[in-house]
Amino acid sequence: MRPTVEAAASSNALCAPPNAGSNLLVVFTGSIAAYKGCDVVSRLVQRGHRVRCVATPSALKFIGTVTLEGLAGTPVLSDTYAAGSALEHIHLTRWADAVLVCPATANTLNRLAAGLADDLPGALFLAHDRSKPWLMAPAMNPAMWTHPSTVASVQKLQDWGVRFIAPAEGRMACGEIGEGRLAEPKAIVAATEAALANPVRRLRVLITAGGTVEPVDGVRVLTNTSTGATGAIIADHLSRAGHEVLLLRAKSAVATDSACPEETFVTFSDLEAALRRLLATNSFDVVIHAAAVSDYRVDAVFMDADSPPAPAEKLPSGGTPIIKLRPNPRLVDSLRDWSPAPFTLVAFKLTCGSGPAQSAEAVNRLLAHSGADFVVHNDLAARRADGTFPADIHLRDGALAVHCADRDTLAAELVRLLTSSKPFSHATNP
Ligand SMILES: Cc1cc2nc3c(=O)[nH]c(=O)nc-3n(C[C@H](O)[C@H](O)[C@H](O)COP(=O)(O)O)c2cc1C
16 A cells, blocks of 8 residues: 555646745755755745755755755754754744655654654644645655555644655665655645645534434434444544534534534434524534434324324333324535535435445435535445445545545545645535
8 A cells, every 4th residue: 555645736836936935944854865855945945935944864964964055045953952043943833834844754754643753853843833834745765655654654644734745656766666756846846835825724614423313202212323433533633633623413422532622412403403503603614514314303103093193201102103204304405505604515425235326326416406515425235344334535526536445534535635725616505
């Protein structure tokens, strides 16, 4: 398996220098590709940016401080405890409009993902203001790049909002051929400037999760088997990435690990009322409607076909009660009407043993009537023994964006899609 990162930005973005005059912090780590990092610094300076360089002790075995100072025109920092620069990890993160780790070694990448702060890149990373872009241009041997530790670290860092400039395929200095070569300097500069043009936005996100419960009488209920775990994991991933999440979950559903703010609901009517209120009084950027909403509510219960409706408190035991159900309206279709502000909508579709054609039809139907920007589809037949199942994320035109093997992958991919530099469609109901 290899880390999933988006391809480097097109070099077309280099036609006109946007954000010229930005403050850029370039962190060098100990890769043979450090010489290409020098080219990146040179290009950034030529395009009008102010550049400061940090270099790990390993990086300085490949290039000298004189080279970096000469290119950037500012002193190079390498030691957290250097005299006269004791608080530079705080000052530099405040100063920088964006941070670029180039080249990024496997060692630094894994260390940052572990949250270690015993060197300058680690301290800078933890002190970094996550509303500003942090980019990494990895360079390493293909085996290091595809090692499970690196794959997991890339995933984790992406969850936290770090943007990766995908390494290229080709012949490595070690003679191996594969993916891991530092992207071309031109593409790295383009990706950095693209990130400056699209700083990380802290999204306000509303997530619904868990199943509604419909009372049959004062003690009995009709409900479904939703645990709310998918919504909770998505809430955790978005919270960890620095977004502002409100979880509207079923009272019986699982809570989040991140302890993000939440409200609870029991019945369809509770959920509808909460959604109307929250959407009217907040301007969410994203609504992820993962709740398993009952399609029906109990209209009346009869102890037999000829008797009047039974009392609501508690049905007598015995007999063969008849429960008359009434369809609930589809909440997902009204969400946009209840919000004065536009938002990105993620809707969920569960099918039961559907083939590809039926599934596609169900997804397209939901996209059409809800106006959702993304539909997460899963099928009960693919459910594993532990209750988890894979999911597909579909785009507004029905195309498959990504297949996710499990809930964690789904949550990570949603974070990636929702925070990608592409503008949201803010589609309205058809
Ligand atoms: C000649 C040579 C080339 C290296 N190239 C790379 C590389 O391209 N990528 C990488 O991840 N590590 C590479 N390494 C290993 C790193 O330098 C090593 O893991 C070091 O501890 C990284 O430290 P740093 O991340 O603090 O800079 C190389 C080592 C040597 C001796």
